[in-house]
Amino acid sequence: MRTKRYKRVVCNDGFSMSVQAHSTAYCTPRGNFADEYTAVEVGFPNNREELLKPYAEDWDKPTNTVYGYVPVQTVYLIITKHQGMSEGELPVGVPNPWTSQE
Numbered sequence: 001m002r003t004k005r006y007k008r009v010v011c012n013d014g015f016s017m018s019v020q021a022h023s024t025a026y027c028t029p030r031g032n033f034a035d036e037y038t039a040v041e042v043g044f045p046n047n048r049e050e051l052l053k054p055y056a057e058d059w060d061k062p063t064n065t066v067y068g069y070v071p072v073q074t075v076y077l078i079i080t081k082h083q084g085m086s087e088g089e090l091p092v093g094v095p096n097p098w099t100s101q102e
Contacts, residue, residue: 003032006089011082017045019075021091026068037093040075042067051078 003022010016018041021027021034025041042052048062051074055067076095079085085098 004091006091007087009079009088009090010086011079011084012086013083015045015047015049015078015082016088017049017078018043019088019090019094021093026066027091028069035092037072037091039069039071040091040094042070042075049078051081 003024005022006018006020008016008018020043021037021040023030023032026039027037027041028039029037042055043066045052045063052062052067052070053059055070055074056062056065057068058065072091072094075090079098085096087099090096
């Protein structure tokens with residue numbers, strides 16, 4: 001089964017994180033190529049981010065864990081907090097005024 005792997009998100013202040021949504025990720029809906037996701041999996045940020053804390057699999061290792069079912073609005077807030085997105089990809093449903101989604 002094919003899945004889409006999204007390129008790591010890098011923010012303008014240097015913060016970065018993986019944002020994924022597919023059949024094996026902790027996302028809603030939990031499937032491949034959904035029309036729109038309402039929650040996504042965030043993984044392995046390069047710095048601690050307090051907005052992710054409620055979703056942490058292991059908050060004691062904040063840069064070495066995944067964060068399941070993070071609402072897309074929270075991902076938007078994190079990127080905004082870190083001065084916008086300079087590179088990477090976001091699943092459909094995550095508000096993205098920084099880059100065009102193809």
